[in-house]
Structures are given as C-alpha cells and as structure tokens.
Amino acid sequence: MLLRLEDATVRFDGRPVLDRVDLEVAEHEIVCVLGPSGSGKSTLLRVVAGLQPLDGGRVSLDGGDQRGVPAHKRGVGLMFQDHQLFPQRDVAGNVAFGPRMHGAAKGERAARVEELLELVGLRGAARRRVGELSGGEQQRVALARALAPRPRLLMLDEPLGQLDRSLRERLVVELRALFGELGTTVLAVTHDQGEAFALADRVVVMRDGRIAQSGTPLEVWCRPVDEFVARFLGFDNVVEATVTGQAADTVWGKVPVPEGSPQGVCALLVRPAGVRLVGVADGLRCTVAARTFRGTHVAVHLQPEGAPRLEAACALRDAPEPGDEVGVSFDGNEIVVLGAGPAA
Numbered sequence: 001m002l003l004r005l006e007d008a009t010v011r012f013d014g015r016p017v018l019d020r021v022d023l024e025v026a027e028h029e030i031v032c033v034l035g036p037s038g039s040g041k042s043t044l045l046r047v048v049a050g051l052q053p054l055d056g057g058r059v060s061l062d063g064g065d066q067r068g069v070p071a072h073k074r075g076v077g078l079m080f081q082d083h084q085l086f087p088q089r090d091v092a093g094n095v096a097f098g099p100r101m102h103g104a105a106k107g108e109r110a111a112r113v114e115e116l117l118e119l120v121g122l123r124g125a126a127r128r129r130v131g132e133l134s135g136g137e138q139q140r141v142a143l144a145r146a147l148a149p150r151p152r153l154l155m156l157d158e159p160l161g162q163l164d165r166s167l168r169e170r171l172v173v174e175l176r177a178l179f180g181e182l183g184t185t186v187l188a189v190t191h192d193q194g195e196a197f198a199l200a201d202r203v204v205v206m207r208d209g210r211i212a213q214s215g216t217p218l219e220v221w222c223r224p225v226d227e228f229v230a231r232f233l234g235f236d237n238v239v240e241a242t243v244t245g246q247a248a249d250t251v252w253g254k255v256p257v258p259e260g261s262p263q264g265v266c267a268l269l270v271r272p273a274g275v276r277l278v279g280v281a282d283g284l285r286c287t288v289a290a291r292t293f294r295g296t297h298v299a300v301h302l303q304p305e306g307a308p309r310l311e312a313a314c315a316l317r318d319a320p321e322p323g324d325e326v327g328v329s330f331d332g333n334e335i336v337v338l339g340a341g342p343a344a
C-alpha cells in the first residue's frame with residue numbers, strides 16, 4: 001500500500017476535523033475525496049503532505065511512518081486550487097523549480113521541462129510568461145510543476161476549481177488519461193462530484209471529518225449508503241419508509257423495492273429515472289410544479305397532494321407542462337433502500 005492513514009485525527013480547539021480516519025491508497029490508484037465545505041478534505045491532504053501534524057493516529061508512505069518527516073522529504077507533490085505559480089518566472093522556470101531544489105543539473109532540468117510541457121500539451125511554451133497564460137494553461141503549468149520532481153504520490157486540492165465548466169470537463173478526461181499513462185498515484189480532493197466521478201478509480205465521501213462512504217464511482221452512485229451521501233450526490237427523492245418484503249410504505253404510497261432489500265424502517269431513495277408518468281387514474285396523482293432542462297433530459301418536479309415533491313426524469317419530447325395533472329408509478333429497479341442513519 002503506498003499510502004495508509006490509520007485512526008488519523010486532527011483537532012482544532014478541541015473539535016475533531018479529522019476523526020479517526022482510515023484510508024488506503026494503492027500504487028497507481030486515483031482516489032478522489034469528495035465532501036461538503038468544511039468536511040475535512042484539505043486537512044486530510046495537509047496531514048499526508050506533512051503540513052499539518054496529527055493529534056492521533058498514523059500516516060505511512062510505502063510502509064514508513066511519516067511522524068517527524070518534514071514535508072519536503074516525503075516525496076509527495078501538491079497542487080493547490082490557486083496554482084501558486086511564480087508570476088515573475090517564465091513557464092520553464094516554474095516547471096524546473098522542483099528539480100532545481102532537488103539539485104538536478106541544468107541540462108537534465110531542461111530535458112525534464114521539455115518532456116513535461118509536451119506531456120501537458122504546452123509544447124513550445126517554455127519561455128512564455130505565466131501571467132500571460134489563460135486559466136487552463138496555467139493549470140497545466142501547475143500540473144507540470146507538481147509532476148516534475150516525480151513524486152511517488154501526487155495530491156491535488158480542487159485541481160480544476162477555478163476553471164469554467166467546459167474546460168474542466170475536457171481537462172478531467174485529459175488528466176485521467178495522463179495519470180494512467182504515467183502510472184501516477186493520485187489523491188485528489190474536490191467538492192465537485194462530477195469531477196470526482198470522472199477522475200477517480202475510487203471516491204471517498206467525507207462528512208464532518210469522517211468517511212461516510214468509499215467505493216468505485218459506480219458503486220457509490222448506484223448504492224449510496226445513507227441519506228447524507230444520497231443528498232450530497234444530488235438526489236432529492238428521499239423519504240422515510242417501512243419495508244415489508246418487496247414493498248415499502250411511504251408518503252407517496254406503496255413503492256416496490258428490489259429483492260433482498262433490508263426490512264423495516266429506513267430511508268428510501270427513488271431515482272428520478274424510477275418515477276414513471278402514467279395516466280392520472282393509474283397512479284399517484286400529481287400536479288407538474290416546474291420543469292428544468294438538463295441537456296439529456298428534463299427534470300419534472302411533481303407535487304402530490306399532501307406529500308413532498310417528487311422529481312422525475314423525462315425524455316425531452318415527453319415532458320409534461322407545468323400545471324398538467326399526471327399519474328406516477330414507481331420502478332423498483334431504480335429504488336435503493338438506504339441505511340437508517342440520520343440525515344445531515
């Protein structure tokens with residue numbers, strides 16, 4: 001295991017900000033830590049980097065306990081959200097910084113700079129001033145600089161935080177391909193779930209200094225463990241339910257659940273794709289309250305009488321109009337019985 005945190009704890013003013021966290025990152029793995037603001041993501045990175053001492057527990061790299069090992073001796077690379085490039089240096093000067101600190105000779109540094117600029121798609125930009133570059137180009141320089149000393153672990157803090165959406169979507173695909181090619185081990189933190197799911201082999205969702213869930217993007221997306229994770233991922237159709245056999249009693253009436261679901265009182269997630277529109281007489285009667293265009297589908301907000309709103313995902317052409325009366329039935333394949341843990 002390249003990185004291992006055991007029982008890692010950090011307290012500020014007596015309050016745990018990292019609370020007995022256990023986390024492992026294997027060599028060549030890309031792990032994205034995801035969570036709301038203040039959940040402890042940056043503190044986790046700082047602990048691994050050696051910028052924040054632990055109040056309890058242990059951080060090991062390649063099996064070696066890092067207690068007392070200063071940041072610059074840990075062999076980890078860090079890239080922060082605001083790049084922190086040296087504005088007075090050109091691109092090459094920025095990228096060569098790490099190798100220079102490690103005592104690399106001039107020729108070796110120049111070769112490394114050229115190789116890295118090629119890699120991040122900035123060939124020929126060595127002499128350009130950092131201040132003249134676009135946000136996306138600066139991001140690439142920051143990445144090249146972080147990769148230059150060949151860190152055994154690369155850590156990214158909101159790597160694409162400042163960029164506009166289309167650029168982020170493009171860069172995240174490029175980054176994943178690049179890390180795969182280089183075999184880089186990556187620990188990244190972001191509050192953007194789209195970014196985390198696109199970049200990671202494994203996502204770790206944090207809540208109040210603890211790990212709420214860890215799994216592949218598909219596992220976490222398909223089976224959020226509890227209401228907190230489900231809501232954090234943007235699912236709003238979550239209600240209390242009582243499961244008996246393959247049906248659940250809810251404020252929306254009886255809802256089918258998958259075979260083998262846990263029984264009894266729980267929180268229930270109904271994915272918008274599992275909310276089917278049928279004839280008014282054939283299901284739960286609802287009024288269309290609003291519609292939101294989502295590119296691939298339309299999110300239709302439905303108001304049943306005396307129960308919380310439901311969101312349905314409808315094909316672009318089939319979406320009903322606000323004010324329409326519709327019936328709703330539920331598809332058990334799109335329903336997840338969540339743990340009974342309290343919500344946020």
Ligand SMILES: Nc1ncnc2c1ncn2[C@@H]1O[C@H](COP(=O)(O)OP(=O)(O)OP(=O)(O)O)[C@@H](O)[C@H]1O
Nearest residue numbers: 012013017035036037038039040041042043044191
């Ligand atoms: N040096 C410090 N002194 C006191 N409290 C701190 C310190 N650093 C962080 N905190 C607190 O610890 C908590 C976790 O902070 P952290 O920056 O790790 O969260 P985060 O998940 O990275 O948040 P964000 O997404 O907003 O960056 C926050 O409540 C923050 O106010």
